[in-house]
Amino acid sequence: MINTTFVLKFSKESLLEKLVHDILTLKEAQNACILAHNYQPGDIQDIADFVGDSLELSNIVTHLPNPTIVFCGVSFMAETAKILSPEKTILLPEPTALCDLAESIHKEDLQQLKKQYPHASVVCYVNSSIETKALSDYCCTSANALKIVESIPADTIIFIPDQGLGSWIQEKSHKEIILYPGSCPIHFLLDPHEISRTWEHYPKAALITHPEANKAVRDMSTYVGGTGGMIQYAGETSFDTYLVATDIGMIHRLSKEYPTKRFILAAEKIECKDMKSISLQKIHYSLLHNYSPIEVDPSVAIAAKRAIQNMMDIQQK
Numbered sequence: 001m002i003n004t005t006f007v008l009k010f011s012k013e014s015l016l017e018k019l020v021h022d023i024l025t026l027k028e029a030q031n032a033c034i035l036a037h038n039y040q041p042g043d044i045q046d047i048a049d050f051v052g053d054s055l056e057l058s059n060i061v062t063h064l065p066n067p068t069i070v071f072c073g074v075s076f077m078a079e080t081a082k083i084l085s086p087e088k089t090i091l092l093p094e095p096t097a098l099c100d101l102a103e104s105i106h107k108e109d110l111q112q113l114k115k116q117y118p119h120a121s122v123v124c125y126v127n128s129s130i131e132t133k134a135l136s137d138y139c140c141t142s143a144n145a146l147k148i149v150e151s152i153p154a155d156t157i158i159f160i161p162d163q164g165l166g167s168w169i170q171e172k173s174h175k176e177i178i179l180y181p182g183s184c185p186i187h188f189l190l191d192p193h194e195i196s197r198t199w200e201h202y203p204k205a206a207l208i209t210h211p212e213a214n215k216a217v218r219d220m221s222t223y224v225g226g227t228g229g230m231i232q233y234a235g236e237t238s239f240d241t242y243l244v245a246t247d248i249g250m251i252h253r254l255s256k257e258y259p260t261k262r263f264i265l266a267a268e269k270i271e272c273k274d275m276k277s278i279s280l281q282k283i284h285y286s287l288l289h290n291y292s293p294i295e296v297d298p299s300v301a302i303a304a305k306r307a308i309q310n311m312m313d314i315q316q317k
């Protein structure tokens with residue numbers, strides 16, 4: 001008698017192997033490179049040439065010889081890569097993969113704030129649209145936000161769009177920080193009570209949290225930092241177990257990086273749906289049909305690049 005479960009499993013694995021093989025063949029034929037954000041599903045991280053945070057990946061793009069980049073992330077990330085490498089074809093395999101945080105502010109909102117605080121400088125989290133970056137003085141990441149805020153001459157800073165990261169910076173800086181009420185629904189709505197209940201099961205674990213989280217969750221954490229900071233922290237500390245208060249994709253990334261340590265999601269369903277809207281099938285389609293290349297308005301891109309460059313100049317000091 002034929003074992004149908006075995007046959008189904010076997011054929012599923014064969015199909016997956018063939019799909020991965022086809023992606024890698026297409027990638028080589030087109031001299032393309034696949035980049036995946038830390039929040040991407042594990043199977044995508046596993047076939048990517050580079051896995052990292054958004055700015056890290058955009059910086060990598062500038063040094064790559066490949067003319068085509070498949071950027072597995074959300075639209076503002078692919079857009080940032082295009083701003084920094086306009087000569088390259090940047091493919092976003094799922095064009096509807098947006099970031100709710102980046103979408104939470106429009107250029108009219110920022111224009112209004114600038115009118116209200118004419119002497120303030122605008123610091124814009126990299127999780128923002130090209131139009132928002134173009135109206136800003138400086139970009140920042142979660143890792144360098146405090147350094148950027150502290151380094152610029154202005155005493156008043158309009159910090160957009162994330163109130164989670166912005167209020168975290170506000171706690172650490174002596175400057176006047178004007179916040180915008182944007183937020184990442186994945187991080188800002190984390191429930192501290194739910195996290196406490198998880199922690200009761202692992203009392204010796206460290207809780208590592210993204211600064212986009214709300215204050216109650218940040219305050220109870222052992223460490224607060226962006227995805228790059230979390231990777232570094234887990235490498236430098238000796239906890240057996242880490243409760244991870246950021247997207248589930250980081251569990252895959254951290255577990256691969258440190259296989260002897262245990263990484264557990266701090267609450268159920270911490271998952272960015274847009275980040276998970278990319279699949280191996282969509283990457284294959286994207287490479288096969290050159291789908292969907294990022295286009296940016298060159299004049300807006302020049303202004304947005306200036307804000308990114310201003311950040312990089314401070315970062316390198």
Ligand code: SF4
Binds near residue numbers: 099
């Ligand atoms: S996790 Fe939040 S900030 Fe990150 S891409 Fe998703 S919505 Fe945007």
